[in-house]
Amino acid sequence: MTQSASPDIIAVATSFVNLLFKEDWGETELTPAEVEVLFATVSAAGFNPKEVVKDGLSDEVSHTDYHVIDQSGHVHAAATNWLNRAFFCTSMYRSKLIPPKRLWVPGQVDCRENAIDAIKTEIERSIPLEPIQLTPDGERLREFPYNPTLNGFSRPPVQxxxxxxxxxHEFRGEVGIHDYCEGRMKRIRVAETRDALICGRCHLRVLFPKEVQTYGELRGFLAAKIRLAPRG
Structure with a gap:
């Protein structure tokens, strides 16, 4: 069963698409409120930006010049690529409304609604796995990071x-990153009834039943184990 999108994500996607469907989109500089729409969109997509800024390298009005800045003050390449891809995809829907096709015709596809649905889907798809707490001390497993590439094209890549x-999802072999430590974690068999996650850097070892097959099952098992752990 597919879970429906939250009202917040639908609202964010709607605001983003409505911004790009403005008649003067691409002809005027964005206002601070409009830049905030971009910020809200990449935030909803799970990127944790510090801000969204124009690169300042050109005097021309081009909304693909907006960069996402991460919490350390550097350009967030993955988030910037994602935002530019969202610009590109939404513009494909918008182009179907350019005069004389802007007038609604019975039976014509509602491009705006389709664009909202597409951006909503990509926002949900972009949200990373919630890290899994491994120990009572707060050590966590997070998914492998995505490393974006531009593939030499001027427009944002499909990736x-x-x-x-x-x-x-099932997990086997190398399953993710030990948060903060940054070591790669691997699943191995260590006993007849037990598997373990081993960090290749700090050698943290976390045991769990061999029957655990998915990240969700691991999350549930460890959460219950941590709740029962002695305090102090």
């Missing part, structure tokens, strides 16, 4: 929209 690990 800017990517799938993330989900709780229902």
């Amino acid at each position: 800017a929209f990517v799938d993330h690990t989900r709780d229902e």
Whole structure:
């Protein structure tokens, strides 16, 4: 069963598409409120930006010049690629409304609604796996990061929209990153009834039943184990 999108995500996607469907889109500079729409969109997509800024390298009005800045003050390449890809995809829907096709015709596809649905889907798809707490001390497993490339093309690559690990996914072999430590974690068999996650950097070892097959099952098992752990 597919879970419906949250009202917040639908509202964010709607605001983003409505902004790009403005008649003067691409002809005037964005207002601070409009830049905030971009910020809200990449935030909803799970990128944790510090701000969205214009690169300032050109005097021309071009909304693909907007960069997402991460919390350390650097350009967030993955988020910037994602935003530019969202611009590109939404513009494909918008182009179907350019006069004389802007007038609604019975039976014509509602391009705006389709664009909203597409951006909503990509926002949901972009949200990374919630890290899994491994120990009572707060050590966590997070998914492998996505490393974007531009493939030499001037427009954002298809890879800017990517799938993330989900709780229902099975995990085997190298399963993710030990948060903060940054070591790669690997699943191995260590006993007849037990498997373990081993960090290749700090050698953290986390045991769990061999029957655990998905990230969600691991999350549930460890959460219950941590709740029962002695305090202090």
